[in-house]
Amino acid sequence: MIYLDSAATTFQKPDTVERAVSEALRTMSSPGRGGYACAMRAAEKLYECRERAAALFNVSDVERVAVTFNATHGLNIAIRSLVRPGDRVVISGYEHNSVLRPLHAVGADITVADSPVFDYEAAILAFDRLIERNTRCVVINHVSNVFGFELPVYEVSELCRARGVPLIVDASQSAGVLKVDAGELGADFIAMPGHKGLYGPQGTGLLIASDKAAPILYGGSGSDSRNPDMPAYLPDKLEAGTHNMPGVAGLCAGMGFVQSKTPERIAAHETALARSMAEELSKLRGVHVFSAPGFVHQTGVLSFELDAMSSEEAGEKLGEMGFAVRAGLHCSPLAHRSVGTIKRGTVRASVSAFNSKTEIAAFAEAVERIARGV
Amino acid sequence: MESYYLTCRSLTYAQKVSRVLTAARIRNMIVRTPQSMSREGCGYAIRVSPQELTASLAALSAASLPPKRVYLMGKGGFTEEVAF
Numbered sequence: 455m456i457y458l459d460s461a462a463t464t465f466q467k468p469d470t471v472e473r474a475v476s477e478a479l480r481t482m483s484s485p486g487r488g489g490y491a492c493a494m495r496a497a498e499k500l501y502e503c504r505e506r507a508a509a510l511f512n513v514s515d516v517e518r519v520a521v522t523f524n525a526t527h528g529l530n531i532a533i534r535s536l537v538r539p540g541d542r543v544v545i546s547g548y549e550h551n552s553v554l555r556p557l558h559a560v561g562a563d564i565t566v567a568d569s570p571v572f573d574y575e576a577a578i579l580a581f582d583r584l585i586e587r588n589t590r591c592v593v594i595n596h597v598s599n600v601f602g603f604e605l606p607v608y609e610v611s612e613l614c615r616a617r618g619v620p621l622i623v624d625a626s627q628s629a630g631v632l633k634v635d636a637g638e639l640g641a642d643f644i645a646m647p648g649h650k651g652l653y654g655p656q657g658t659g660l661l662i663a664s665d666k667a668a669p670i671l672y673g674g675s676g677s678d679s680r681n682p683d684m685p686a687y688l689p690d691k692l693e694a695g696t697h698n699m700p701g702v703a704g705l706c707a708g709m710g711f712v713q714s715k716t717p718e719r720i721a722a723h724e725t726a727l728a729r730s731m732a733e734e735l736s737k738l739r740g741v742h743v744f745s746a747p748g749f750v751h752q753t754g755v756l757s758f759e760l761d762a763m764s765s766e767e768a769g770e771k772l773g774e775m776g777f778a779v780r781a782g783l784h785c786s787p788l789a790h791r792s793v794g795t796i797k798r799g800t801v802r803a804s805v806s807a808f809n810s811k812t813e814i815a816a817f818a819e820a821v822e823r824i825a826r827g828v
Numbered sequence: 829m830e831s832y833y834l835t836c837r838s839l840t841y842a843q844k845v846s847r848v849l850t851a852a853r854i855r856n857m858i859v860r861t862p863q864s865m866s867r868e869g870c871g872y873a874i875r876v877s878p879q880e881l882t883a884s885l886a887a888l889s890a891a892s893l894p895p896k897r898v899y900l901m902g903k904g905g906f907t908e909e910v911a912f
Binding site: 485486488489494497498501504516517675676677678679680681685687689690 | 837858868871
């Protein structure tokens with residue numbers, strides 16, 4: 455199988471991740487629950503994970519790094535912390551359901567900063583027009599999970615800072631690939647999964663949080679235990695219950711892999727592959743590729759449509775041919791509305807550090823055969 | 829043997845404190861806070877020797893990482909909060 459669904463989960467993991475998970479299972483119990491050796495070993499690993507994240511994302515204080523189950527968990531915390539019913543929230547036209555659904559559930563007054571795909575400047579202008587002092591917060595996806603479009607998070611963060619509006623960044627597709635600089639962004643929350651560009655196991659995530667964070671889960675934290683409320687400080691107030699230590703250890707190793715490769719080199723590799731894929735698929739009759747002119751502000755995620763069949767059919771055929779891709783709306787109907795693909799969805803191919811040029815060439819050949827009806 | 833306990837609000841905070849002390853070459857150990865020292869329930873503290881208390885507090889002050897409280901633990905488990 456050639457795996458091209460890394461925007462969902464990176465399937466190939468570094469060997470160090472597998473070893474770290476196994477070691478955690480064998481040698482670590484639960485951090486914050488005891489002073490004996492295997493509990494303290496777990497505590498050290500958890501701290502190392504926070505330190506590594508703080509270094510990778512320029513977080514000033516390790517206490518601001520909270521461990522979550524995934525990015526959705528982090529986004530739910532962020533939204534529940536800041537937004538009340540009726541609050542006006544400005545979001546990009548490329549948000550995932552992990553943002554839309556929590557906002558809808560809270561009863562937020564959602565305003566979409568619409569802009570054409572791959573038009574970076576238009577996205578800045580759209581936010582500039584809509585962010586006002588009465589805006590409760592802004593939520594922006596760093597990179598669209600459907601189109602790989604990099605949104606102007608740093609420019610939008612400046613707009614937010616100038617107008618005193620809190621910012622939530624969804625770094626699901628950018629963490630480990632693009633610069634995610636918490637110090638520069640000044641966001642109240644940056645949510646990210648551990649299992650995509652950070653190469654950790656599924657069931658892991660990180661939330662870089664400010665003091666505005668409020669718990670959505672209540673339970674034991676190993677601290678302040680006579681208090682019926684959750685502790686008032688980070689990270690304990692966001693980490694009720696037993697930690698996923700094998701996951702944390704794997705995530706820590708995954709971030710070590712990213713640090714050793716560097717996000718810049720990983721991004722260069724992935725973008726080169728996706729660009730090559732876009733160029734090959736664009737030559738095919740009956741295939742419509744969504745890619746940025748010059749591949750500027752686009753990452754290793756590529757969507758395309760085939761005239762001859764639905765995206766699901768194409769995905770199924772590619773699966774039969776040994777290619778793992780995602781088809782449909784990718785849990786992001788808003789992004790498809792923004793681009794006009796809501797009725798048919800798209801086929802999405804997304805790469806990781808482990809994909810090669812040979813695999814991309816084989817994939818392009820497979821799409822060509824499908825497009826020709828062979 | 830007497831020792832001092834620097835209580836911390838959380839395990840993560842205790843780990844930050846421990847790293848500052850270790851960097852200052854002060855021997856220290858993260859331990860569970862004895863209930864006799866804890867008004868809030870379970871937690872973690874840093875144990876240091878009496879000879880290193882002053883240097884510990886100075887290092888933590890310089891790092892803006894004050895302990896929550898400081899306790900002296902004497903023979904037989906006797907504990908006493910000390911001002912710092």
